[in-house]
Amino acid sequence: MSEVKLVNIKKVYPVIERNKNKKNVNGHRTGNLQITDQGVVAVQEFSLDIADKEFIVLVGPSGCGKSTTLRMVAGLEEITSGELYIDGEYMNDVAPKDRDIAMVFQNYALYPHMTVYQNMAYSLKIQKASREEIDRKVREAAEILDITDYLDRKPKELSGGQRQRVAIGRAIVRHPKALLMDEPLSNLDAKLRNQMRAEIIKLRERINTTFIYVTHDQTEAMTLGDRIVVMKDGYIQQIATPQEVFDHPSNLFVAGFIGTPQMNFFDAELKLRDGDYWVDVEGASVRLADEKQERLKANHVEEQAVTLGVRPEHLLLADKGIAGRVTVSELMGSSRHLHLTVDGKDVIIIVPSTGGTGNYIGSDVALGFDGSNAHVFSKATEKNLEY
Amino acid sequence: MTIANSSRSRKAKVQLFILRVLAYLFIGILVAMCLFFFIMLLLMSSKSNSQLQGAFSLKWGGHFLENLHNAWNDASTNIPRGMVNSFIVAMSSALITTYFSALTAYGIHVYEFRFKRAIFTFIMAIMMIPSQVSAVGFIQLAYKFGLTNKLWLLILPGMAAPVVFFYMKQYLESVLPLEMVEAARIDGSSEFRIFNEVVLPIMKPAVAVQMIFSFVSSWNNYFMPSLLLTKPEKRTVPIMIAMLRSADYSKFDMGKVFMFILLAILPVMLVYAVLSKSIIKGVTSGSVKG
Numbered sequence: 217m218s219e220v221k222l223v224n225i226k227k228v229y230p231v232i233e234r235n236k237n238k239k240n241v242n243g244h245r246t247g248n249l250q251i252t253d254q255g256v257v258a259v260q261e262f263s264l265d266i267a268d269k270e271f272i273v274l275v276g277p278s279g280c281g282k283s284t285t286l287r288m289v290a291g292l293e294e295i296t297s298g299e300l301y302i303d304g305e306y307m308n309d310v311a312p313k314d315r316d317i318a319m320v321f322q323n324y325a326l327y328p329h330m331t332v333y334q335n336m337a338y339s340l341k342i343q344k345a346s347r348e349e350i351d352r353k354v355r356e357a358a359e360i361l362d363i364t365d366y367l368d369r370k371p372k373e374l375s376g377g378q379r380q381r382v383a384i385g386r387a388i389v390r391h392p393k394a395l396l397m398d399e400p401l402s403n404l405d406a407k408l409r410n411q412m413r414a415e416i417i418k419l420r421e422r423i424n425t426t427f428i429y430v431t432h433d434q435t436e437a438m439t440l441g442d443r444i445v446v447m448k449d450g451y452i453q454q455i456a457t458p459q460e461v462f463d464h465p466s467n468l469f470v471a472g473f474i475g476t477p478q479m480n481f482f483d484a485e486l487k488l489r490d491g492d493y494w495v496d497v498e499g500a501s502v503r504l505a506d507e508k509q510e511r512l513k514a515n516h517v518e519e520q521a522v523t524l525g526v527r528p529e530h531l532l533l534a535d536k537g538i539a540g541r542v543t544v545s546e547l548m549g550s551s552r553h554l555h556l557t558v559d560g561k562d563v564i565i566i567v568p569s570t571g572g573t574g575n576y577i578g579s580d581v582a583l584g585f586d587g588s589n590a591h592v593f594s595k596a597t598e599k600n601l602e603y
Numbered sequence: 604m605t606i607a608n609s610s611r612s613r614k615a616k617v618q619l620f621i622l623r624v625l626a627y628l629f630i631g632i633l634v635a636m637c638l639f640f641f642i643m644l645l646l647m648s649s650k651s652n653s654q655l656q657g658a659f660s661l662k663w664g665g666h667f668l669e670n671l672h673n674a675w676n677d678a679s680t681n682i683p684r685g686m687v688n689s690f691i692v693a694m695s696s697a698l699i700t701t702y703f704s705a706l707t708a709y710g711i712h713v714y715e716f717r718f719k720r721a722i723f724t725f726i727m728a729i730m731m732i733p734s735q736v737s738a739v740g741f742i743q744l745a746y747k748f749g750l751t752n753k754l755w756l757l758i759l760p761g762m763a764a765p766v767v768f769f770y771m772k773q774y775l776e777s778v779l780p781l782e783m784v785e786a787a788r789i790d791g792s793s794e795f796r797i798f799n800e801v802v803l804p805i806m807k808p809a810v811a812v813q814m815i816f817s818f819v820s821s822w823n824n825y826f827m828p829s830l831l832l833t834k835p836e837k838r839t840v841p842i843m844i845a846m847l848r849s850a851d852y853s854k855f856d857m858g859k860v861f862m863f864i865l866l867a868i869l870p871v872m873l874v875y876a877v878l879s880k881s882i883i884k885g886v887t888s889g890s891v892k893g
């Protein structure tokens with residue numbers, strides 16, 4: 217049992233000169249964060265119930281408050297207001313060491329003067345575990361992470377990927393209630409990152425604890441998370457399963473943030489015809505899918521000007537529809553990305569690369585899409601009208 | 604193209620070779636200059652008094668062990684006692700100075716608290732006050748409280764060493780990522796234990812450097828001990844050496860005097876030899892990316 221519950225958590229960093237200097241090095245922007253008399257509001261109105269053994273991913277652009285949130289759960293950062301419960305116990309003022317959580321840092325933060333074994337054994341040693349128990353647990357964790365061969369080495373004698381494994385090993389040896397990870401893979405190169413991502417999925421099956429994982433990489437978020445929390449400027453934008461976030465992004469930001477290439481946006485009109493919702497865009501008119509009809513009806517959405525979002529893979533070449541001209545064609549292997557100009561705006565679509573000579577550039581095409589893949593956002597609030 | 608390249612690279616090699624030779628020559632001269640005094644001292648301490656009174660020669664005198672025996676067992680200058688006293692003072696103050704300076708530096712580096720800036724400035728300001736100035740008050744205090752002839756009185760003030768503190772702080776800033784402290788906190792370590800088990804080992808090179816400096820300066824310190832230590836059995840080596848000057852040279856065995864001096868610098872060299880081993884660069888490399 218290890219549920220983590222955050223209730224209306226808020227974090228305000230008092231603005232102190234020396235803090236500024238410290239943080240600017242990391243390229244943090246405080247640009248869009250709310251600044252009050254007390255200081256910079258890094259996180260606010262953060263409420264989340266994390267179930268036992270759930271894998272939660274916090275994702276968002278740099279400076280949105282992911283690390284801050286994680287550090288508040290870890291106890292490394294004071295919670296300005298709100299409540300934090302772990303297993304139902306009020307944790308706001310409990311020291312990190314008494315929270316029974318473990319954390320993996322972006323830059324590993326291994327103890328340089330200790331061997332891999334000692335690094336992993338350190339927390340157990342502090343708990344005054346017996347020699348045999350320490351040995352058993354360290355070897356067990358090393359086995360899981362496949363680092364048994366390096367136990368006698370110092371961190372500086374390891375590669376980046378191995379160091380990251382050790383850092384994870386150090387976190388899992390004592391079977392914490394929750395495992396917190398702050399961008400654990402961002403220091404690795406692309407190939408190793410993919411590999412480690414798969415390892416984390418496997419790891420999860422083996423150690424079965426609650427995970428809170430911070431990343432700014434949406435692929436990691438989509439592949440790892442049971443639920444993902446999309447954040448921006450200190451606010452939660454959406455909490456949902458990866459599928460839900462992908463299929464029903466709650467607002468323009470989430471729609472643009474999740475998915476590559478980015479979702480295409482058009483100015484469109486939402487119309488009601490015979491009790492059904494239609495979108496009219498660039499001369500094309502598409503009836504929304506039944507599921508969307510119901511959601512919109514339930515919200516009593518009225519006819520209005522909207523921002524229409526369609527993902528590149530959902531825009532199809534058609535006989536008639538939205539007219540555009542191809543400007544760039546990129547062969548990606550099994551598929552081809554076409555950059556089009558539609559009414560002066562850039563649009564990307566993905567088409568299969570099979571057949572065809574690939575000489576698309578300069579040609580005029582028409583685009584269509586299915587009513588189940590159209591996302592309509594309010595112009596005023598930028599919210600998805602389905603919600 | 605390739606020919607031009609190879610001739611150019613040969614030229615570069617020759618240049619590099621000449622540069623190396625010059626560099627080694629320069630270093631060699633410096634080393635010789637530094638070693639000269641030690642070699643002379645060693646030579647002198649091997650000569651008998653009469654040899655020393657005679658013409659100067661670079662030959663080994665052959666009375667080394669005799670001088671050593673005489674110096675060690677000298678009745679008026681109790682050099683073994685002095686060395687023990689000096690060692691107690693120098694070693695303890697080196698330990699105390701480095702440990703507490705590192706601790707202070709850690710506190711200032713890692714924790715956020717009110718008036719941190721002010722405290723830091725205050726410590727730096729103390730650095731500006733010459734020790735002779737504060738010594739006057741200190742000595743008066745010592746006499747008023749009747750604390751003369753106490754070795755610990757020479758040791759304890761080492762706890763507050765702004766220069767060492769500053770050095771330690773600079774060092775910490777360059778080698779200690781805060782994440783490491785946080786990782787240790789999450790691992791369940793207490794703050795004090797983090798310092799002793801995680802931070803101090805990382806600071807080993809800095810500690811070694813400062814240990815050497817404090818040991819040497821404390822070992823050589825004449826000013827404070829001469830004012831505070833009056834009893835013969837409490838004297839430190841520098842006091843004893845200084846007192847040799849007032850001795851009657853015509854009657855005095857100069858070979859013994861050189862032996863005293865040799866003995867006086869021996870521990871310093873030993874400490875240097877032992878500690879310089881731990882001054883290895885890059886102890887933190889690999890703990891943290893970047």
Ligand SMILES: Nc1ncnc2c1ncn2[C@@H]1O[C@H](COP(=O)(O)OP(=O)(O)OP(=O)(O)O)[C@@H](O)[C@H]1O
Nearest residue numbers: 229235244245246258278279280281282283284432
């Ligand atoms: N100690 C601090 N003092 C003042 N402001 C801070 C401090 N730490 C973080 N901030 C600000 O709080 C905001 C959130 O920071 P946080 O580290 O949580 O961002 P993040 O989402 O983890 O970003 P990244 O992806 O770059 O790691 C940032 O804008 C940052 O400038």
Ligand SMILES: [Mg+2]
Nearest residue numbers: 282283284398
């Ligand atoms: Mg971060």
